[in-house]
Amino acid sequence: MPEIIDVCPIEELPPGERRLVEWEDLEIGVFNCGGNLYAIEDRCSHDDGPLAEGEFDEENCTVECPRHGSLFDLTTGKPKTLPAYVPVDTFAVIIEDQTIKLEVE
Numbered sequence: 001m002p003e004i005i006d007v008c009p010i011e012e013l014p015p016g017e018r019r020l021v022e023w024e025d026l027e028i029g030v031f032n033c034g035g036n037l038y039a040i041e042d043r044c045s046h047d048d049g050p051l052a053e054g055e056f057d058e059e060n061c062t063v064e065c066p067r068h069g070s071l072f073d074l075t076t077g078k079p080k081t082l083p084a085y086v087p088v089d090t091f092a093v094i095i096e097d098q099t100i101k102l103e104v105e
Helices: none
Strands: 004-010 016-022 026-033 034-039 055-059 063-064 069-073 088-094 099-105
Touching: 016 034, 016 099, 026 099
Parallel strands: none
Antiparallel strands: 004 099, 016 026, 026 034, 034 088, 055 063, 063 069, 088 099
């Protein structure tokens, strides 16, 4: 059964910003791409690098792994460049009472 967790008030994550959220033993990067919110696992599928620390391109809605440069699509979790070729998990983002929330399992 999915659990809903709070991230932050919506005004604390404006376009072009990101936030790292911890839930149980999982870290999740939440990104605001021009007003659209996306959440992906903060773990490069190539070598477990910290994706949320990488270069975030708001216009193309991608993040680059800081270790080896794999580019991930924030909308799908799929890598766009090598060396990563396996997608990372994505999470549903919910806006409720002006608060950003995530659906996690």
